[in-house]
Amino acid sequence: MLKEETIGIAVLDEAGAGGIPNRDEILHAQALRKVFSSGRQQIVPLDSVHFSVARGEMVAIIGPSGAGKSTFLHLLAGLDTPTSGEVYFAGDSLGSLKEAELADYRNHSVGFVWQRHHLLPDFTAAENVAMPLLVAGEAQGRALQTAKEWLAKVGLETHAEQMAGELSGGEQQRVAIARALVNRPTLLLADEPTGDLDERSAESIFALMQRLHQSHHLTSIVATHNLSLARRTDRILQLEQGKLTPAKEVLAGTAAFVAREASAGAMTPGERV
Numbered sequence: 001m002l003k004e005e006t007i008g009i010a011v012l013d014e015a016g017a018g019g020i021p022n023r024d025e026i027l028h029a030q031a032l033r034k035v036f037s038s039g040r041q042q043i044v045p046l047d048s049v050h051f052s053v054a055r056g057e058m059v060a061i062i063g064p065s066g067a068g069k070s071t072f073l074h075l076l077a078g079l080d081t082p083t084s085g086e087v088y089f090a091g092d093s094l095g096s097l098k099e100a101e102l103a104d105y106r107n108h109s110v111g112f113v114w115q116r117h118h119l120l121p122d123f124t125a126a127e128n129v130a131m132p133l134l135v136a137g138e139a140q141g142r143a144l145q146t147a148k149e150w151l152a153k154v155g156l157e158t159h160a161e162q163m164a165g166e167l168s169g170g171e172q173q174r175v176a177i178a179r180a181l182v183n184r185p186t187l188l189l190a191d192e193p194t195g196d197l198d199e200r201s202a203e204s205i206f207a208l209m210q211r212l213h214q215s216h217h218l219t220s221i222v223a224t225h226n227l228s229l230a231r232r233t234d235r236i237l238q239l240e241q242g243k244l245t246p247a248k249e250v251l252a253g254t255a256a257f258v259a260r261e262a263s264a265g266a267m268t269p270g271e272r273v
């Protein structure tokens with residue numbers, strides 16, 4: 001296991017992609033590489049990615065479809081393993097954790113909002129939110145009570161008994177956020193949480209995430225296509241061709257791209273990247 005100070009030095013030495021150095025680092029990726037083999041073809045969505053997040057930061061990851069945003073978040077969440085390289089949480093290498101410790105990391109340190117919300121449609125909103133507590137062994141009555149408190153926090157107190165499958169897209173995403181946070185994780189990892197929503201719902205879901213980020217002292221990493229929402233985070237990184245690029249170049253490049261496309265009539269400057 002690497003000590004945090006050791007990682008700090010490594011980060012300073014490599015201060016590349018993520019902007020980085022911060023003594024209050026909570027999450028760190030070191031030379032992360034992921035290779036998928038598909039037939040004879042190899043896909044390398046992550047190639048020597050270095051990344052560091054300070055406690056309390058909110059970071060946006062942008063990048064074109066297929067760039068590897070979901071893959072990256074899955075590795076950070078311990079849901080998948082890198083081909084090489086390492087992810088460290090609070091100084092501990094995920095690769096060195098025993099299976100039970102890794103499960104504990106996934107269930108208690110990380111709250112994950114999936115790109116497709118993954119709710120159980122035939123269970124109520126409250127039952128969906130209670131699920132991580134039940135998995136953790138909490139009694140049903142108490143788990144449902146806590147779930148209802150969380151539904152109130154995301155503005156859905158009147159929908160607790162409704163089947164998840166009957167809720168609107170925005171409401172389902174609120175349930176997914178409540179479910180991600182019900183175990184009081186340190187990290188909130190959200191994979192395009194507003195991807196399927198109209199502009200107004202996307203705005204209100206993002207505002208909700210920002211509010212919870214603040215009030216629950218979270219460290220949040222959000223993959224998004226929506227640049228105007230990404231701009232409201234502390235830091236924007238672009239993932240493209242296996243590399244994480246610092247925000248400044250991304251924004252300059254994107255602004256130029258949007259302007260070019262808009263003047264060519266191909267798209268309005270609606271800020272999708």
Ligand SMILES: Nc1ncnc2c1ncn2[C@@H]1O[C@H](COP(=O)(O)OP(=O)(O)OP(=O)(O)O)[C@@H](O)[C@H]1O
Nearest residue numbers: 036037038043045064065066067068069070071072
């Ligand atoms: N299990 C897998 N097996 C093979 N290839 C995969 C697998 N998972 C992802 N890939 C490939 O890795 C690349 C990155 O996929 P990923 O889903 O991480 O992209 P993304 O940036 O999240 O895209 P989107 O914005 O569309 O969600 C893609 O080319 C994808 O086809």
Ligand SMILES: [Mg+2]
Nearest residue numbers: 069070115191
């Ligand atoms: Mg994705």
